[in-house]
Amino acid sequence: MSIVTVQLGQCGNQIGFEVFDALLSDSHSSQGLCCKRENEAYQASCKERFFSEEENGVPIARAVLVDMEPKVISQTLSKAAQSGRWKYGQHACFCQKQGSGNNWAYGYSVHGPRHEESIMNLIRKEVEKCDSFSGFFIIMSMAGGTGSGIGAFVTQNLQDQYSNSLKMNQIIWPYGTGEVIVQNYNSILTLSHLYRSSDALLVHENDAVHKICAKLMNIKQISFSDINQVLAHQLGSVFQPTYSAESSFHYRRNPLGDLMEHLVPHPEFKMLSIRNVPHMSENSLAYSTFTWAGLLKHLRQMLISNAKMEEGIDWHVRPSLSGPSSLGKMSLNKDLHFNTSIANLVILRGKDVQSADVEGFKDPALYTSWLEPVNAFNVWKTQRAFSKYEKSAVLVSNSQFLVKPLDMIVGKAWNMFAS
Amino acid sequence: MTQSVVVQVGQCGNQIGCCFWDLALREHAAVNQKGIYDEAISSFFRNVDTRVIGDGGSISKGKICSLKARVRYISLDSYITLIFDCNRKESLNVMEGIEMLRIRPGIRTNKKMQGILKILVLIFRAVGHRVFGSLYQDQILEKLRKSAEHCDSLQCFFIIHSMGGGTGSGLGTFLLKMLEDEFPEVCRFVTSIYPSGEDDVITSPYNSILAMKELNEHADCVLPIDNQSLFDIISKIDLMVNSGKLGTTVKPKSLVTSSSGALKTRHKKPFDAMNNIVANLLLNLTSSARFEGSLNMDLNEISMNLVPFPQLHYLVSSLTPLYTLTDVNIPPRRLDQMFSDAFSKDHQLLRADPKHSLYLACALMVRGNVQISDVRRNIERLKPSLQFVSWNQEGWKTSLCSIPPVGHSHSLLALANNTCVKPTFMELKERFMRLYKKKAHLHHYLQVEGMEESCFTEAVSSLSALIQEYNQLDATKNMPVQDLPRLSIAM
Numbered sequence: 082m083s084i085v086t087v088q089l090g091q092c093g094n095q096i097g098f099e100v101f102d103a104l105l106s107d108s109h110s111s112q113g114l115c116c117k118r119e120n121e122a123y124q125a126s127c128k129e130r131f132f133s134e135e136e137n138g139v140p141i142a143r144a145v146l147v148d149m150e151p152k153v154i155s156q157t158l159s160k161a162a163q164s165g166r167w168k169y170g171q172h173a174c175f176c177q178k179q180g181s182g183n184n185w186a187y188g189y190s191v192h193g194p195r196h197e198e199s200i201m202n203l204i205r206k207e208v209e210k211c212d213s214f215s216g217f218f219i220i221m222s223m224a225g226g227t228g229s230g231i232g233a234f235v236t237q238n239l240q241d242q243y244s245n246s247l248k249m250n251q252i253i254w255p256y257g258t259g260e261v262i263v264q265n266y267n268s269i270l271t272l273s274h275l276y277r278s279s280d281a282l283l284v285h286e287n288d289a290v291h292k293i294c295a296k297l298m299n300i301k302q303i304s305f306s307d308i309n310q311v312l313a314h315q316l317g318s319v320f321q322p323t324y325s326a327e328s329s330f331h332y333r334r335n336p337l338g339d340l341m342e343h344l345v346p347h348p349e350f351k352m353l354s355i356r357n358v359p360h361m362s363e364n365s366l367a368y369s370t371f372t373w374a375g376l377l378k379h380l381r382q383m384l385i386s387n388a389k390m391e392e393g394i395d396w397h398v399r400p401s402l403s404g405p406s407s408l409g410k411m412s413l414n415k416d417l418h419f420n421t422s423i424a425n426l427v428i429l430r431g432k433d434v435q436s437a438d439v440e441g442f443k444d445p446a447l448y449t450s451w452l453e454p455v456n457a458f459n460v461w462k463t464q465r466a467f468s469k470y471e472k473s474a475v476l477v478s479n480s481q482f483l484v485k486p487l488d489m490i491v492g493k494a495w496n497m498f499a500s
Numbered sequence: 501m502t503q504s505v506v507v508q509v510g511q512c513g514n515q516i517g518c519c520f521w522d523l524a525l526r527e528h529a530a531v532n533q534k535g536i537y538d539e540a541i542s543s544f545f546r547n548v549d550t551r552v553i554g555d556g557g558s559i560s561k562g563k564i565c566s567l568k569a570r571v572r573y574i575s576l577d578s579y580i581t582l583i584f585d586c587n588r589k590e591s592l593n594v595m596e597g598i599e600m601l602r603i604r605p606g607i608r609t610n611k612k613m614q615g616i617l618k619i620l621v622l623i624f625r626a627v628g629h630r631v632f633g634s635l636y637q638d639q640i641l642e643k644l645r646k647s648a649e650h651c652d653s654l655q656c657f658f659i660i661h662s663m664g665g666g667t668g669s670g671l672g673t674f675l676l677k678m679l680e681d682e683f684p685e686v687c688r689f690v691t692s693i694y695p696s697g698e699d700d701v702i703t704s705p706y707n708s709i710l711a712m713k714e715l716n717e718h719a720d721c722v723l724p725i726d727n728q729s730l731f732d733i734i735s736k737i738d739l740m741v742n743s744g745k746l747g748t749t750v751k752p753k754s755l756v757t758s759s760s761g762a763l764k765t766r767h768k769k770p771f772d773a774m775n776n777i778v779a780n781l782l783l784n785l786t787s788s789a790r791f792e793g794s795l796n797m798d799l800n801e802i803s804m805n806l807v808p809f810p811q812l813h814y815l816v817s818s819l820t821p822l823y824t825l826t827d828v829n830i831p832p833r834r835l836d837q838m839f840s841d842a843f844s845k846d847h848q849l850l851r852a853d854p855k856h857s858l859y860l861a862c863a864l865m866v867r868g869n870v871q872i873s874d875v876r877r878n879i880e881r882l883k884p885s886l887q888f889v890s891w892n893q894e895g896w897k898t899s900l901c902s903i904p905p906v907g908h909s910h911s912l913l914a915l916a917n918n919t920c921v922k923p924t925f926m927e928l929k930e931r932f933m934r935l936y937k938k939k940a941h942l943h944h945y946l947q948v949e950g951m952e953e954s955c956f957t958e959a960v961s962s963l964s965a966l967i968q969e970y971n972q973l974d975a976t977k978n979m980p981v982q983d984l985p986r987l988s989i990a991m
């Protein structure tokens with residue numbers, strides 16, 4: 082089943098390009114560590130989800146690009162065409178002359194309604210091209226004007242017009258010390274609207290990704306394209322095809338549906354985060370070997386201590402032994418910033434994946450009392466390796482990770498408002 | 501791509517404007533090798549084929565070398581000779597056929613009277629505002645409308661003028677009001693040259709205060725600049741160039757003050773170097789809107805982010821680097837040095853002390869091969885030494901443009917909304933009061949029809965209110981941050 086991507090604003094378009102690039106280059110990679118037939122099935126599945134075929138064989142991304150000023154879209158289109166391996170549809174973009182001026186209100190109340198018909202038309206054309214439609218993947222930032230304002234508006238519209246389809250919004254949490262001065266206003270306005278209309282919010286924090294680039298990838302001068310590539314890697318490792326059940330060997334047909342089924346058990350809790358191991362620069366990769374046990378142990382501790390990357394994990398944080406029932410233990414956990422999860426999904430890709438042991442994630446102490454680990458935790462395993470990593474594990478989790486950043490943003494916005 | 505129209509008023513405005521167009525062309529020529537009229541150029545230039553007989557339609561794409569690019573600007577002055585100066589171009593004939601309005605002072609044809617009246621207009625802003633404003637209102641409006649119609653999507657007006665003279669301050673601010681009435685949704689950026697202590701015009705305080713009132717009410721954003729700072733910058737550059745410190749040489753094209761490589765060979769005039777700095781300021785301001793980059797910032801984002809309250813729209817600007825040494829590899833230390841310089845008093849275009857005053861907001865517009873990590877590192881480094889207002893502790897706006905300016909590998913323009921403009925205004929008010937108390941030179945103004953003493957008192961009270969607002973913000977400077985209780989949710 083296919084996913085239609087909607088890229089909004091400068092951030093959305095820049096990231097969207099990197100995502101499609103990562104997806105396609107992984108599916109064409111020769112280091113899949115599996116047999117040819119397997120590889121072909123993988124490629125076909127990936128292509129069906131994200132690309133449509135054209136006459137001359139160049140895959141066209143199933144995407145709609147929206148921005149209020151033309152520079153970024155033209156850059157994105159040309160970069161895609163230059164790669165030669167894929168491109169965007171010629172008429173799949175919508176842009177205006179004047180930007181939104183970092184003004185959420187402009188995006189939501191002025192540009193949104195004004196261009197509602199054109200944008201929805203473009204989306205409809207893209208959806209009609211799909212044989213079987215899974216849902217929408219909307220990429221946007223929260224701090225700017227176009228991504229946030231129009232993103233909120235479009236998601237609401239999609240809710241009305243395509244009420245049976247799922248919508249997953251990929252939102253970019255801005256840096257703590259401004260890229261934009263009014264980012265706090267824009268962010269809380271966006272979140273409040275999205276929470277009602279979106280089905281799942283996949284959040285990436287710029288600060289966290291920046292640290293990954295600095296510490297794990299050892300990049301000296303980090304540019305936005307570096308950050309976007311890390312993001313694309315994480316998203317790719319989630320969205321690439323995986324097996325449907327333990328024993329069968331067919332790839333999953335409904336990626337978005339399966340993700341939401343496992344991760345959003347309650348509509349009030351829909352903030353998801355991605356953590357993946359390992360993540361390092363290509364130079365270091367040649368000298369490293371991994372074991373499943375080691376990777377999964379790190380991943381579990383990253384989850385519990387709310388760390389976003391492999392380095393600097395706080396190993397002191399531990400789940401309480403007798404389960405989350407006694408109050409005394411709860412307060413202890415709070416001091417050590419224990420991160421309780423509602424639901425977790427681990428996706429394993431690579432060599433010897435069947436031997437990986439995920440029992441550590443089934444500990445009831447990690448989860449809330451109203452959802453048993455058997456329902457809260459799931460694992461998907463795939464033989465085919467992802468993007469040059471012999472073994473890679475990614476954890477998508479619905480947990481408390483965003484509480485503190487959210488509190489900070491609300492506090493700052495309130496401060497500015499009440500001045 | 502959005503377009504902007506530049507309105508240059510008065511001698512000062514027009515001289516700066518001429519420099520601006522030269523540098524703009526040079527910049528676009530450096531980027532756009534093939535001479536194709538593209539989106540970036542269309543923000544300031546309009547492509548016209550003069551071979552077509554008749555009115556000459558506008559062609560959106562095509563080689564520029566065989567066509568004339570019509571400059572989107574309106575030049576207003578009562579000095580006819582100045583406009584002729586700008587027009588004398590051999591190479592590209594760019595300035596021909598500009599929307600130009602020459603104001604002939606009065607109906608009198610007597611040469612002597614004309615001469616005297618010209619001087620009068622230059623000095624007395626009242627004449628500029630009231631007389632010329634109303635006389636030529638229709639014609640000016642006509643030109644403006646025509647210019648606006650040629651634009652697909654007009655985003656803002658740039659007004660360049662001085663505050664001390666007559667035409668610049670008077671007519672310029674009259675225009676401001678007219679633009680607000682006529683095009684309310686187009687933002688108005690004003691670059692004003694404030695008179696310094698030793699100014700050549702005696703009545704400049706009167707002119708400035710009267711103009712300030714209009715700027716307070718009708719401008720979206722004002723970039724005040726004073727001659728003294730520009731002069732200091734020039735002397736510093738001269739010192740560097742002439743002393744040949746460290747045995748390295750300065751790249752000739754990289755001087756912020758140089759117009760080498762410009763299309764027109766002009767004779768060097770005394771104010772040229774200073775005007776080039778202001779022209780560079782405008783170019784850097786609009787660079788992110790014209791060229792691509794990894795974090796774009798459009799012009800409407802400037803006022804959105806930097807103007808917290810409508811009255812407080814005065815931004816202190818500083819430009820670095822002023823010159824590049826001929827080192828090829830710029831170590832990161834140089835980059836950091838650039839950021840530090842932007843916050844030092846030497847590089848500001850207005851004499852003020854922002855480090856000891858309160859920042860309301862700050863924007864960093866970076867051009868060239870600078871990445872987000874460099875910017876963040878420097879913000880972290882500089883933040884402790886700067887005081888931000890309590891409700892905007894992390895008030896930074898960043899923009900990254902990939903195209904560096906001509907002659908440099910990277911550059912930084914810092915715009916700060918800071919209470920340090922208060923002393924400048926207070927000084928202005930004081931000079932005004934000194935003259936006003938004795939009612940010196942007042943009768944010339946009152947002779948003009950429509951001018952009364954109440955205009956003066958209104959202007960002063962408007963300025964005092966502005967100073968008061970800045971005072972209030974300053975008072976919160978060292979107070980601890982108060983956490984106001986948040987709204988509680990009704991369960």
